[in-house]
Amino acid sequence: MVAANGDAMPTALRALSADEAAKLSALRRTKFIATGALVVCVAIFALAKSLQGRWPWLGFVAAFAEAATIGGLADWYAVVALFQRPLGLPIPHTAIIPSNQNRIADNLGRFIESNFLAPEPVRQKLKEVDFAALVADWLSDRQRAEGLSVFVGRLVPQMLQAIEGSGLRDFATRRMLERIGKVEVAPLVAELLTAFTEDRRHQRLLDEFTKIIGNFLSDEQALAVLREKIREELPSVFNLFRADAYLLKRIVASAATLLEDVRGDPDHPLRGEFDQFVHGFIDQLRHSPDYARRAEQLKRNFLARPELRGLAQDVWKSMRGFIEQDVASPNSMTRRHLTSLFVEVGQNLARDPDIRADMNAGFVVALASFVESQKSGVSGFISEQVKRWDLGQLTRLIEINIGRDLQYIRFNGMLIGGLAGLALYSLELLVLAN
Template identity: 30%
Template sequence: MERTRTDRASAGDASPAPDAAPRGPVAPAGGFVYGAADEERRHAVRRMKTLATGLLLAVALVYALATWAGRAGAGGWTGFVAAAAEAGMVGALADWFAVTALFKRPMGLPIPHTAIIPTKKDQLGQSLGDFVGENFLSAEVVRRRLRSVGIGRRLGGWIAEPRNADRVTAELSTALRGALTVLRDSDVQAVVGEAITRRADAQEIAPGLGTMLEKIVAEGGHRRVVDLVVARAHDWLVEHGDSVMAAVSGGAPGWTPRFVDRKVGDRVYKELLRFVTEMRDMPEHPARGAIDRFLADFADDLQTDPDTRARVEHLKSEVLGRGEVQDLIASAWGAVRAMIVAAAEDERSELRLRVRAALLSLGRRLSDEERLRNKVDGWLEGAAVYVVTTYQREITSLITDTVAGWDAAHTSRKIEAHIGRDLQFIRINGTVVGALAGLAIYTVSRALG
């Protein structure tokens, strides 16, 4: 217990007095640093205090000498000097009291409404927060200020400069690379895979496929595919005729003679080759017409037949549920990410060139087109007004909470260091103005008898 009292006493002795000059930067509980610049200001305040106090002592000495000289019969002028000096003392003492009462209790006396800053610190912070909220964070003030600045025109002129467009492009590329580096591939792949799967499950694809197929058939787009398939089939038959004949012969009954199997196989091969060749060379071949009718009917079934649509949906679910498809969806992010990173790092990549060109175009349009400028200014004004009206309390609470967290003694010392020099001029002015006022009053009173 005794040791605790000793520790507390030692800690109390170690803390600097309110008027003591701290050695080096001091960071009180509020996070507010009292540094070398503040110490230099305090030295200036002390010099001004010495000057103001010296002036008070000077007028007091003048008053004493003038009073003594008047009693000694030096003449009527001593009354004027004594009145001026007396009023100067009163003015100096009154202003000394007013200035001192801001930061501490004059002469340590518990006079009401003194030590205003240490005792009213939190109320001052609240008042400052309210003042800022009412006069700086109102919708009208923000909108009027942004409109007078003309952000759209300035932004357009700045972006229209090639070097600025290059700088913005480089910064965007750096930000994009940083964002892609921070993102975990596994998380993004899971999100992408889930999004694609959920969207595919939620939307029926058969009607869309049917509409697309119907349009393709109507425009004859499928004929190129038929041409390709028929041409490839013809080439394959020419190169693999022996395989076709062997397959036909191998499927014949065992009791048929060999030469009959070869004859049948040769006949089947030639007929098949003739059919494929005619289909390749004749655009109006009946088989092609049959394919057209089949595709047209299938497109109609995809759109109208419930059974066909249900089968397509079932097939879609089976395909999406396969692990290979999910792995393909997930791996797509890795490929896209690598492509974007490579493009962002290459100064001559198509991505960066397009971004730069878009920025230059945007800058020129903002500079030349008033309608676009007004639209951009309206967006910015709306966003700023939304922020200040929605978060006004949070913004002003930053001021009030910060001031509330400051130590009262350090706050008083900090403020005095910044404005104390000007306050000492008030003492000096009070001395001079008081002396002039006293001289004028004494002169008028003597003139009126």
């Protein structure tokens, strides 16, 4: 069926479902019984009225039947007037629902907006849902996590392209360099060295240094160069007696002995001197303005070098190439890590009630704000949909769902009317008897 404005009617209004067919059958049955009861009241009234002269007590029956007939007719009119014009007559204030379709549509939309989409009821309803638990259960399923990682993997190249095209990469590089530029280098280095010197771990440097010097003193080429330097410094007469070889031998032997003593003695005085040097250097870094100024100058010179920005670009290109190649691979390491990450997030979320509570609170705020911003649109949508419904179909839909209950008004009208008529007839007799 097509609505008056040419739009196709909703499927729910085109054809009756099995449930609606059953409701329509019950409605017709109730209508038939109500109409039959009205006809019975008319027949009883006519019969009682005709026999009232012979049997006066039938006056009570006639009064009941007469008032019941009037009440039944009045309620029949009221029920029919809701959906159509009684007997097709153009009586004012009839066919109420079809005549007020637009107003009903607008009021229905406003009613739903005000009562069902109000902020407090929406928040209370959202609080009943454990969104975080649903997310945790979903992510904990490895098959779903794999599907999510595949989906994210497909988006990675577009994300990287968007980052590069938007200038976000250059912005991030500048911000990173700016943040590094604000860091005070000297105190930071002092703290790092302090952590490094705990338990005298810096003494390992001295051990390595002694090994390097020992290797140097055992190298023939190095010794030859050292001997040549000694020959240059000694007078010529000493070289005639090969004093350079004697001095070199004594220097090497003394140095080797010293280095061996240092390596074998954890409390050697040279180690103490090294401790004092390191701690003094750390103290200068922490408190000396001159050291701080030099460190800041070195930092600025380093950050100002163009090679640093080129290095950042090279790192980005290498990382992007690796990621794009990996996500395209059937055995992508990135997707495997993403899958494990999603599963772990789901499991941790399921175990942590505090995080779930925070997430649920966030969901409530976000969804409630979304509903609040969109509820006027929902109201308008409902109103427009109701306005587009065909009048006949709309009337049929409402009548099918509430018409059977309305028919009981006719029964009630006949009963209440009959009792009222009976009471009035009795009162009339009492007044006339006096």
